[in-house]
Amino acid sequence: MRADEAAQFREFVQARWAKLVRTAYLLTGDHGDAEDLVQTALTKAYVAWHRVQGSDSPDAYVRRILVNTNAARFRRKRITQLFGVSAPEPRTAADSTTRQVEQRDALMRALAQLPARQRTVVVLRYWDDLPEAEVARSLGISVGTVKSQASKGLAKLRADPALHGARWGADDSAEVIAV
Amino acid sequence: MTGDEEGQWMRDRFDQGMRDVPETLAPHEAIETGGRARRRRRRRAAVGGTIAAVLVAAGTATAIGLTSGGGTDHVATGSGPTASAATPAGAPSAVPYAEDLGRVSLAKGEASGHTWELVRIRSYGPYEAMKMPNGAPTGKSTGVAAAETRTGYCEIVELNMDGKLTNRGGGRGCADNPLWRLDKSASGDDFTAIGLGDTQLNQAGVGKLGTVSFGIVPQNATKVVATFDKDKATVDAQPQKVANDTYYVMFVPANAGHGDSATIRFYDANGKQIGNDHPYMGVGNGK
Numbered sequence: 001m002r003a004d005e006a007a008q009f010r011e012f013v014q015a016r017w018a019k020l021v022r023t024a025y026l027l028t029g030d031h032g033d034a035e036d037l038v039q040t041a042l043t044k045a046y047v048a049w050h051r052v053q054g055s056d057s058p059d060a061y062v063r064r065i066l067v068n069t070n071a072a073r074f075r076r077k078r079i080t081q082l083f084g085v086s087a088p089e090p091r092t093a094a095d096s097t098t099r100q101v102e103q104r105d106a107l108m109r110a111l112a113q114l115p116a117r118q119r120t121v122v123v124l125r126y127w128d129d130l131p132e133a134e135v136a137r138s139l140g141i142s143v144g145t146v147k148s149q150a151s152k153g154l155a156k157l158r159a160d161p162a163l164h165g166a167r168w169g170a171d172d173s174a175e176v177i178a179v
Numbered sequence: 180m181t182g183d184e185e186g187q188w189m190r191d192r193f194d195q196g197m198r199d200v201p202e203t204l205a206p207h208e209a210i211e212t213g214g215r216a217r218r219r220r221r222r223r224a225a226v227g228g229t230i231a232a233v234l235v236a237a238g239t240a241t242a243i244g245l246t247s248g249g250g251t252d253h254v255a256t257g258s259g260p261t262a263s264a265a266t267p268a269g270a271p272s273a274v275p276y277a278e279d280l281g282r283v284s285l286a287k288g289e290a291s292g293h294t295w296e297l298v299r300i301r302s303y304g305p306y307e308a309m310k311m312p313n314g315a316p317t318g319k320s321t322g323v324a325a326a327e328t329r330t331g332y333c334e335i336v337e338l339n340m341d342g343k344l345t346n347r348g349g350g351r352g353c354a355d356n357p358l359w360r361l362d363k364s365a366s367g368d369d370f371t372a373i374g375l376g377d378t379q380l381n382q383a384g385v386g387k388l389g390t391v392s393f394g395i396v397p398q399n400a401t402k403v404v405a406t407f408d409k410d411k412a413t414v415d416a417q418p419q420k421v422a423n424d425t426y427y428v429m430f431v432p433a434n435a436g437h438g439d440s441a442t443i444r445f446y447d448a449n450g451k452q453i454g455n456d457h458p459y460m461g462v463g464n465g466k
Contacts, residue, residue, distance in 0.1 A: 010207055017205035022197060035203060039210055046214025047221070100199045107196030126189040127197070154185050163192055 001049060009049055012058065013042055020066060026123045027070050029108045041066040063128075064138045067120055099167060106162040113160070114153050121146055122153040219282055400445035400453055 001009070017038065024034035024041075045052050045062050055061045111119050117139065124135045125146070132150075136143045157163055287296035403416040445453040 006211070009211075013205045013207060013210060018202045021203065022200060025200065026193070026197070031201075035206075039206060039213070042210045043213035043217055046211060047218045100195075103192075103198075104196045104200070107192055122189065126186055127193045129190070151182075154189055157189065157192070158185065168192065168195060 001046075005049060005053075008053070009046060012045075012062075016059070016062070017042075020062070023063075023123060023128055024066060024070070026108075026111060026127055027067075027120060029112055037066065037070055041069045044069065060134065060138060063124075064140075067124075067138055070120070071116065102167055106167070110157050110160040110163050114156060117141075118149045118153040118156075121149040122157070125150050399447050401448045402446040402450075404444045404446065406442045406444070 020038045020041070021031075021034050024037045025031060028034050028037060041062060044065050048061075048065075052058045052061045111122070114122065120139060121135055124130050124138060125132065130138070132143050132146045135150075136146045139146070141149075282298055284296055284298055404413060405416065406413045442456045444456055447453055
């Protein structure tokens with residue numbers, strides 16, 4: 001990679017890292033996994049930087065790498081979990097003191113109930129705010145599938161009581177959440 | 180609730196749930212190092228036999244020389260195994276410059292039906308991929324750089340046969356690794372060989388073959404010639420121009436043998452010998 005290309009790559013990484021990690025966090029539910037996922041995706045993007053740069057949308061290209069890498073990771077993880085199911089990490093007292101953490105925790109637990117592709121559709125559509133066509137391109141599926149997966153995913157999430165209630169409102173900061 | 184409202188409901192949940200998520204710094208170094216390693220693995224996987232098999236079959240040994248631009252020149256020679264049947268090796272052909280820092284294919288060719296390729300690898304600091312591929316033993320590699328080598332780049336030369344890494348030599352700027360030796364006192368036109376023994380790379384059924392080595396030659400050398408002590412054969416190293424560098428590739432005669440000695444001579448553009456004869460210090464088996 002030439003020096004100017006390396007500089008462009010660094011700029012790209014610098015500008016996108018935080019956003020990609022947040023998306024990855026919603027896809028994986030774990031901060032460490034999210035950073036590993038984004039690092040792996042960007043490593044792949046580094047190798048294919050010519051193609052990434054030459055594509056219509058470098059962001060879309062890298063997003064697709066991220067999604068595909070996560071799908072592979074998810075498959076590996078499922079196999080791993082067959083052999084060793086680990087209990088959720090215990091929550092610390094400090095964590096439970098903030099509403100943000102409670103909300104995040106509820107959100108992650110709710111998302112974890114979705115099948116991987118459904119979860120990805122929901123995250124890309126409503127967190128990354130991508131048009132349905134763009135989500136479809138990122139996942140290599142049809143727009144119709146995106147619509148149906150988004151609809152089913154939303155229906156499940158809306159049925160999750162953890163995503164309702166005062167904790168999500170502005171007027172009930174004193175609520176104590178039982179975990 | 181309409182579809183738009185449902186979407187907005189979900190966006191609100193995301194916004195609230197992701198508020199104050201801590202941000203971390205991008206690990207630029209790790210990403211780029213990982214990318215280079217990934218590229219090396221992919222290229223290595225795309226190439227493919229063993230030098231030993233080829234050397235036995237061809238009855239040749241391989242030697243490498245390299246000359247770096249911008250200062251001190253380097254040349255390399257090496258000797259391969261003793262082989263019974265001498266088959267002339269195919270002439271090397273220059274290949275395009277790949278990249279400034281990373282893997283550069285110096286030359287490649289074909290000998291007795293086997294393809295070969297010399298690849299120079301540069302990386303910052305200690306070469307982090309000293310482990311042999313495909314589960315080959317890593318031997319006594321220290322993996323620890325001498326303090327003075329941490330700032331520059333590390334350069335080694337690999338020999339692939341039929342697409343498989345079969346030997347590795349050099350180590351200019353690399354960590355002090357027992358797989359190679361370097362006479363650090365060498366400078367200017369003091370020729371010295373840097374050799375790679377094959378103790379870590381011998382493969383079942385193919386013997387211990389394939390020395391790769393290089394040394395230093397004068398800046399104004401335009402021709403590099405080796406005369407092997409055992410059979411007195413004289414071989415011209417073939418220059419391979421790669422960007423600003425010149426690499427010399429030499430097929431050592433069959434009877435020269437592994438660890439055999441040779442005399443290296445350098446000539447300028449007028450055909451005049453530069454400096455004295457330089458005995459090549461053969462390196463084999465980690466001596």
